[in-house]
Structures are given as C-alpha cells and as structure tokens.
Amino acid sequence: MTGMGRFITFEGIDGSGKSTQIQLLAQTLASKGYEVVLTREPGGSPGAEDIRKLVLEGDPDRWSAETEILLFTAARRDHLERTILPALAAGKIVLCDRFADSTRMYQGLSRGDLRGVVDQLHSLMIGREPDLTILIDMDPATGLARAKSRQTAEERFEDFGQALQEQMRKGFLALAKQYADRFRIINGAQGIDAVAESIANAVMAELK
Template sequence: MRDEERVGATREALSELPRQGRFITFEGGEGAGKSTQISRLKDRLNAAGISAIVTREPGGSPTAETIRELLLSGKVKPLGAEMEAVMFAAARADHVDEKIRPALASGDWVLCDRFADSTRVYQGEAGVDPAFLDRLEAVAVGGYRPDMTVLIDVSPDVGLSRVAARSGASGSSSDPDRFETDTKEVHMRRRQLFLDLAASEPSRFAVIDGGTSADAVANEIWQAVRARFPVDLGHAGPAAPDARRDRIGG
C-alpha cells in the first residue's frame, strides 16, 4: 500500500471512532459575567464547526432545576450549609447523568455555568468540612471532571453593582437570589477561595480579569481555550459580536 493510501485509510478509520467532547466549566462570584461569556464562547465554537451545548448548576436537568428553585429561594438555608451541599450534590449527580454524560459521549462540548468548584467555595466558606465536600463530589460527578475551568475574576464591588443593575433594570423580574444577598465580606472570602483553587490547579484553570469590557473578556477566554485545545480548534477565528447577547453580568 502506498503512503498516501495508508494516510487515507488511517484518516477514515479515525473518523469512524466515537468522538469524546470537551467539558469546560465557568466559575466566579456574583455578577462576574459567566452567562454572557458562555454564550459568546458557544458562538465561537459553533463558528469553528464544533457542536457545543450550554448548561448550568444548580440545574441543567428537570430534577436538578427543581432542586435549584429550592436552593436559590433560600428554603434550604435554615437546614444548614451541609444540607445545602448535599442538595447541590444531588442536583449535580442528576445533571451529570441526564445531560453532561450523554452530551460528551455524543461528541458535543459542554459549557457549564458553575460546577463542583462552586460547592467547594460557597459551602466551604460557610464552614463545611472539606473532607465531607470531597466525598460528596466523588459521588456526584461520577468521574466527570472539567477539562478546563474558566474563572472570571471580579471584585465584589463590581460584581454586586452588576447584580443590582440587573435586578433594577426596567422590566426585570430578577430579584437577588439567596447567595447574592450575602454580605460583602462573604463575597470577598469566596473570591479568595476561587483564586486559591485556581492557584492549586493551574493546569485546569484559566483566570480571566472580568472587570474589563465584554469584548476583552471574550477575546481572552477564546485565546485561553485555543491554547488549551489547539488540535481541536486549529486556526478557528472569532464569531461576530452580537449586542443583544453581549451584556455584562450573570
């Protein structure tokens, strides 16, 4: 067999193999702009020919969305931080089974607004034992850990001002949730815990300054993703900006 025939046969064989998707999570404090940037990254991946889905935590599956309503309404708060952590883990386990696992198996990229790192930060800041959180995480994620985590870092002053602007916008029905209404000191401690996590796992995290413009943040994220997955993305370029999509906050 000639060399070019061997190459063609190899390419054909590889094309028939099941393609595993990539799992990218977005983390950060309140008002970091995660939802905006996830949407922008999805568009850029789609423009590069990559199928990507957007999901969120808590939520992402019907059962997990029901748990989300309980958690963000504050109804679970009186039961304590450990019970909140258990509820987050239950939602996460269902989310992984019902949405994340099937999407990755089909070759889709999964872009998730928050994942296990948020539980480690939010419930860890509230005093839950790290060993307890380790056990919950091991059960909930079932071995599905992010290939990459984008940490959008903003000061609590910036993030909370965005939350307030979003809630006070004309026609908005979005009230601050159970975690957004915590004190500034709590938000500051969470920010530092996120940064500590990123410093402990530099090969997984990309820390992005979320205090700049939406365009600047999106470009920095895109460059970080391209650097992390050069084989998948090659010379893919950016998607066109969309003013209706590219808001700040979330």
C-alpha cells in the same frame, strides 16, 4: 466538527459576567463548527432545575450548609447523568455555568469548614472534574452590585453580602492554584469584548 467531547466550566463570584461570556463563547465555538451544549448549575436537567428553585430562592438561612451540600450534589448527579455525560459521549463540547468548584467555595468554605465533606461526596457520587475551568476574576464590590441589579428571585447567596463575595474571590484564586492544570484566570475588569477574546484564546489553545 466532531471528535472528543470536552467539558468546560465557568466559575467566579456573583456578577462576574459568567452568563454573558459563556453565551459568547458558545457562539464562537459554533461558528467554528463545534457542537456545543450550554448548561448551568444548579440545574441543567429537569430534576436539577427543580432543586435549583429550592437552593437559590428564599431566606439566606433557609438551609444549613450540610443540607445545601446534599441538595447540590443530588442536582449535580442528575445533571451529570442526563446532560453532561451523554453530550460528552457524543463528542460535543459542554459549557457549564458553575460546577463542583462553586460548591467547594459556597458551601465548603464560606458556610463552615466543610470542604472535606464536599470533596468526599464529589468523589463518591460525581467523580468527574472539568477538562478546563475558566475563572473570571473581578472586584467583589463591582460583582455584587452587578448581581443585585438583576433583581431576580434567585438572590439568596447575594443576600449574604459583600464579605461573602470577598471570601469567595480569595477562595476561587486559591482553587486556581490547587488545580492549575485546568484553571485559566481571566481578568473580568476588561470590557466585554476583551474578556470574550481572552476566553476564546484560552479555550482554542486547549482544543487544538
């Protein structure tokens, strides 16, 4: 199936199940004949993946919030140029695990009052919002426990603790109100299959 490309992002606190659900949605869309590109942030292009290692590994205080914003924006610009825009131009559906909304939260809100800086850089260097954003909402304690159980090298933000996750949940829900036209809130406390069905219903309603 071909047609207009759509840019769909997944957001939520750490451990909310985004990675699992984005894979399930990709399978569902592919089964219906859509061409799907599955990607992530930070990352999604060779240059952006290099930056990913810089920002997700190491000591929690490795970078200042200001430096992080610049690194994430640089990674996002490369990702946009090399992966997202070409796929959209080809009429594909791009499913992205995190995008600018995560930077608005993690760097713009939690690590200083820098939301304005994030939005300014986004407007100047990115200039593209998702067509649809799926926010998987869940209890911060449960999400953090899930995230820590993965035991990967990419735990720098999880190491900030539960207080950050609670702040992030409130922030994401506030973003969903601010950008209500593109956000769809999904109850992440449901079973995996129920969450997947809720997401698929929300997405298919937008693709019709």
